[in-house]
Amino acid sequence: MPIDALSPADTPAPATPPSAGPAQRLLIVVPPLAGHLLPARALALAWAARGHQVAWVGPDSALRPLLGPEALVHPTGARLFREQAVGGAAAVRSLWDGFVVPHTRFTLAAVRRAVERWRPDVVLVDQHSPAGALAAHAAGVRWATFAPSSLELGDPLGRNGELTSWRDGVLRGLWERAGLPAAEFTDPRFSPGLVIAPTCAELAGLDPVPAEYALVGPLLAARPEPPFRWDRLVPGRRRVLVTMGTLSAEVAGDFLHRTAAALAELPDVQPVVAGPAGVRLPPDAVAGERVPVLELLERGAVDAVLCHGGMNTVGETLVHGRPLVVAPIRHDQPVTAGRLAALGAAVRVDFATATSEQLRAALRRVLDDPSYRAAARRLGRQLRAGGGAVAAVDRLERFARAPR
Structure with missing residues (x-):
């Protein structure tokens, strides 16, 4: 027989009522990949349920099927990226060389326009879309990190000094190419104020958990599903x-x-x-x-x-x-x-x-x-226990309203 289903107490918590505070604008910068878009969408739905506004930056052709016709999308255009290596250190290098870096360069101008024209209160930046952090920093807008992958949390590279040094150089190169002062360099993968990750401390291997981390567990929401027999x-x-x-x-x-x-x-x-x-x-x-x-x-x-x-x-x-x-x-x-x-x-x-x-x-x-x-x-x-999308929005609201 199938294993027993979870009890109602085990299921993710429902959304909380709308916020009593003023509406806040959230701009989400995420790569056009389903594994990144789906949890970000769940967070966006919970944010909107509080009476806040949400906008996205990305290729309309990739975002629209998942977000729906009513979503506010600041388009970046679309392009093809190089095929990535299958495993090991080569896969990490090809992820950055073949996707993250060219994607950042390709989208940066569009992300900057979205930040300047829409004037969000906070930008939520996927770790593999550094253009969001670069544009927010340049405009003086606060930004939070979204970490849907375990690749950038803790020390998953096992203290691979050569690979870590190489990636640090890539990140500094993106910063300087964006025209930002080298003296102000901040790792665009990690907001100093808030990092939202859909995991837990044990699964992520984090001990202790930094104070700015919000480990909220999976971000789940109803979504369009294919027909099934x-x-x-x-x-x-x-x-x-x-x-x-x-x-x-x-x-x-x-x-x-x-x-x-x-x-x-x-x-x-x-x-x-x-x-x-x-x-x-x-x-x-x-x-x-x-x-x-x-x-x-x-x-x-x-x-x-x-x-x-x-x-x-x-x-x-x-x-x-x-x-x-x-x-x-x-x-x-x-x-x-x-x-x-x-x-x-x-x-x-x-x-x-x-x-x-x-x-x-x-x-x-x-x-x-x-x-x-x-x-x-x-x-x-x-x-x-992390609280899912409700907890993520709680932290994001506090971060958006905190004194600078």
Whole structure:
């Protein structure tokens, strides 16, 4: 049978009433990536529910499908970026060289125009969109950091001096190229006043937690979901959800074939798979290019999740008390996978080399050993204790109104 659903007391808190203070303007600068946009959207909805105003900066073609026709978007235009390396230090370098740096240079003028014309009270800057920090600093507008990835929190690079030194040079180069005084340099990944992160101290590996950090847990909100054949879920069967993330689809093909072979050897488990067509799955599998991940978890329709280790999927899985098998591919995913395995909430497997037998064994472990479920529920309680979007907006309101 599926594991029990969380009690009402375990679910994320509802939004609080509108703020009694004057309305505040929030400008959100975030890369056009679903894993960054979805939690920022949840925060924006909670902010607007307080009677405040929200605007966004980014390519309209990428933001509009997720934000809807009523969202106020200051457009940046869109461009293609270089393909990124799959793993290790090369992935970190290619993330910055191939995406963050060119994205910052491409969008900086548009972000500056948005700050100057819309005059926000505070700018919320994704760590991988430094243009927001550069523009806010130049205009004398306070800015807060949004850290949806574990890659920039704590010391995830393991004191890799060469890589850290290289990235520090990249950040200073962005600062100086923006025409800002070198003597005023501030790491644009970290606001000195507020850093909002959808995680918890144990999962992020932070001890102690800096005073300016708000570790609020996953930022969740109702969102458009794809059609799904709920009628194909077999009552009484255990189910595994397989999802490798929107950015990983182009490299996940062979892994999904190995996963399908593993699932075929688990006749008591019904698979639910998000992935491209062409993978031969067991006949009872429910599959599609996209599946309603959050709704499946909320309904208690899956017992474990096999994923790439993206923070959105991990957070959503843990707050619903499900254990994971994690096959990290790049960026922050190896960091998150390592923490999950160390905390007993997941089994980590190698994305490139794990055999179908190893994948099957990993799934059996998290399904059959109750310690993984217990660890997932313990982490889920810590994540929910952060308060989610309501707590994030509380901190952001106080930050926006604090004396300079």
